[in-house]
Amino acid sequence: MDKEQEEEGRATWVSGALIVGAGPSGLAAAACLAARGVPATVLERSDSLAFTWRHRMYDRLALHLPKHFCELPLLPFPAEYPTYPCKDQFVAYMEAYAAAAGVAPRFGASVEEAAFDASVGAWAVRLAGGEVLMTRWLVVATGENAEPHVPDFPGMRQFAGRVLHTCDYKCGEEFAGEKVLVVGCGNSGMEVSLDLCRHGAKPSMVVRSTVHVLPKEMLGVSTFGIAMALLKWLPVQLVDRFILAAARLTLGNTSQLGLRRPKTGPIELKNLTGRTPVLDVGTLDHIKSGKIKVVGAVKEVTRRGARLADGKEEEQFDAIILATGYRSNVPSWLKDGGDVFTREGTPKTPFPDGWKGRNGLYTVGFSQRGLLGASSDALCVARDIHCQWRERDKPTSDVHQADSSV
Structure with a gap:
């Protein structure tokens, strides 16, 4: 028996779907499948669900959109939660969500390779340590934010001070009195700069390209909510014009602050490229006052x-x-995900149609639409797998049921 045959002999057949990732996307997929009576095994390489939210987000983080835009299928946020739940509240919601759906991820299960085995019509998923799981339906739910992007600027290694990614940043208190260069002007860069400023640090924020900065709310109403309501009746270009006019009245001319706007409107740009506009939470006032320097x-x-x-x-x-x-x-x-993913691991097909590939491959959370997109994906995936589950054949004899691994 050669090595491949030995590996196949040790394979375990997983009943139902196999989901990789126990963040919001993976939990939503598992919950939607459970609601339809389809079993699912959720693999998570870390030691906890919602690991990114729990361990890689800064302390002051809160949802940028109202909670009703961020809830997952089947379970709303608690009524007592504020409009914009904080990080800890979101993690608590994820724990309650998993418990309500009966989802118990398998932690410490790091996937090293997943490839479609045409000889048995199933996906072979190899974990660190050599264990192989076989499944007819593989759901990729590791998301767009699985690994920190750390650019290597020339000379970075000679810098005498500290260098860290925002995944390791918690609070500006430890930088009090220090001059800090923040590289990036997205929502994270803006919020970290503000947090540093409020703790007595002196941040300079790097802005290397154009950026749309919008007010978080207009007249007490979520800017995103207004945009979503208008899009039901008006074309995106017209909605963009309205949003930008309102933003100029509220925030002033951001170009004068070193924050030039793209020529394409914020919603259209998001649809085309996935670039999310920045929602101002107070950073602009500190830029205007000179407390935050733009470079x-x-x-x-x-x-x-x-x-x-x-x-x-x-x-x-x-x-x-x-x-x-x-x-x-x-x-x-x-492996074998070329019909769904680019070489960079981004979706080839734009939302809302990028959730399904060939041979039982599915994706959740790659739509560049945040939690709303993940929820839409999860519902579509569960519905599609359920249709096949009802009419499934018995598992092939080439691999064994979960409790009869050999």
Whole structure:
């Protein structure tokens, strides 16, 4: 018997679907399947569900959208939660969500490779340690933010101060009195800069490209909610014009602050590229007052500072915080996913049609639509798998049922 035959002999057939990832996307998929009577095994490489939210988010984080836009299928947020739940409240919601749906992820299960085995019509999922699980339906739910993106600027290794990604940033208190270079001007970069400022640090925020900054609310109503309501009746370009006009009245001309807007409107740009507009939570006031300094793109890091693309030098930084986002890790372990994912692990087909691939491959949470997109994906995936589950054939004899692994 050759090595491949030996591996197949040790394979375990998983009844129902196999879901990789126990964040909001994976839990939503498992809950929707459970509601339809389809069993699912959820694999999670870390030691807890919602690991990114629990361990990689800064303390001051709260949902940027009202809670009714962020709830997962089948269970709303508790009524007593505020409009914008904080990080700890969201994690508690995830725990309650898993418990209500009876979802018990298998923790410490790191997937090293998943490939479709045409000889048995199933996906072979190999875990660290060599265990192989076989499934007819593989749901990829590791999401768009699986791994921190850490750019390697020239000279970074010679910098004398601290360098950390926002996944390791918790609170600005430990940077009190320090000059900090924040690389990135998305929602994380803006919020970290504000948090640093409020704890007595002196942040400089790197803005290397155009960015849409919008008010979080207009006249007490969520800007996102207004946009969603208008899109039911008006074309996206017209809604963008309205939102930008209201933003200018509320926030002023952000270009004068070094925050130039893209030519494409915020909603249209989000639809085309996935780039999310920044919702202002107070950062602009600190930029206007000079407490937060806006600087251009970094060309090179020096021992004590940075040299910018425009030739200017910013000196005497005590720390650099990389608010440079996250990346998908799908290309590192998923084989045969070329009809769904690009080489970078992003979806090939735009929302709302990118949730299904060939040979029983599904995705949840890659729609670039946040929790709303993940919920939509989960409902579609559960409905599709349920239709097959009802008319399924008995598992092939080439692999064994879960309790009869050999």
